[in-house]
Amino acid sequence: MNKNAFRQLSYGVYVVSTWDxxxxxxxxxxSxxxxxxxxxxxxxxINHDNYTNQCIQDTGKFAVSILGENSDPGIIGTFGFKSGRDSNKFNEVKQELRECMPVVADACAxxxxxxxxxxxxSTHTVFLGKVLDADILSADDPMTYAYYHKVIKGKSPKNAPTYIAE
Ligand SMILES: Cc1cc2nc3c(=O)[nH]c(=O)nc-3n(C[C@H](O)[C@H](O)[C@H](O)COP(=O)(O)O)c2cc1C
Structure with a gap:
């Protein structure tokens, strides 16, 4: 199987947030x-080992912040390469409350x-969420996963469903 074929699937880049x-x-x-x-x-x-998984199970709600091409790429690193178990990620990233849930202020929707x-x-929980509220936050174009790799030259860690070992 050539797992590089999966790289041809299109995605965006998001922050999935909830309460702890x-x-x-x-x-x-x-994803x-x-x-x-x-x-x-x-x-x-969401990977079983991600702290976010446990927090979504406990809270019963999650928010998806859709990052834009002009969103600070540092947000992806803060939320994607650290764990909420041992760091308070929203100390570094400005949040807004929408429908009582934290969303990333520097997102496009x-x-x-x-x-x-x-x-x-075996490794991930697929959460199905009924949308309670959604809105546009800026006129920025959404960041695609391809843009993240090609322009930002970003990487994906092991817990990402799309991870391919180097
Ligand atoms: C670009 C990118 C995409 C990612 N996609 C996912 C994903 O779809 N599902 C997932 O469980 N983890 C994904 N991850 C990995 C998590 O963000 C990472 O394991 C994070 O440190 C977990 O934090 P937590 O322990 O606070 O939940 C991704 C990371 C990056 C950088």
């Missing part, structure tokens, strides 16, 4: 997609979701 006992937390994710239009539902795939179902795989 009253403290905002979350992780970078490329978010709209599943249905009415009611609007979105699915995200967001959706706030309530978990309505989930599916376990």
């Amino acid at each position: 006992k009253g403290r905002a937390t979350g992780c970078t994710a490329n 978010a997609m709209q599943i249905t239009s009415e009611p609007a539902t979105i699915a995200v795939s 967001y959706a706030v979701c309530e978990v309505v179902d989930k599916m376990e795989t």
Whole structure:
């Protein structure tokens, strides 16, 4: 199997956020997609070892902040290469509250979701979220996963579903 074929799938770059006992937390994710239009539902795939997974299970809600091409790329590093277990990521990244959920202020759009179902795989939980609120935050173009790799020259760590060992 040539896993490089998966690199031809298109994604965006997102921060999936939630609450950790009253403290905002979350992780970078490329795996978010709209599943249905009415009611609007979105699915995200979050590694079992990511602290965000446990916090979404406890909170029953998550927000997806859609990063733009002009969003600070440092946000991807803060949320994608550190764990909320041992750092307060939103200390470094400005947040806004939408529908009582933390979203990244420097994003181009967001959706706030309530978990309505989930599916376990061997490594990731796929959370299905009913959208409670969504809006545009800026006129910036959304960042694609290809842009992240080609222009920002970013990498994806082992817990990303798209990880391919070097
Ligand atoms: C570009 C990028 C995409 C990522 N995509 C995902 C993803 O879709 N699902 C996932 O579980 N982790 C993904 N990750 C990895 C998590 O963001 C990373 O493991 C993070 O440190 C987990 O933080 P936490 O322990 O606070 O939840 C991605 C990371 C990067 C940089």
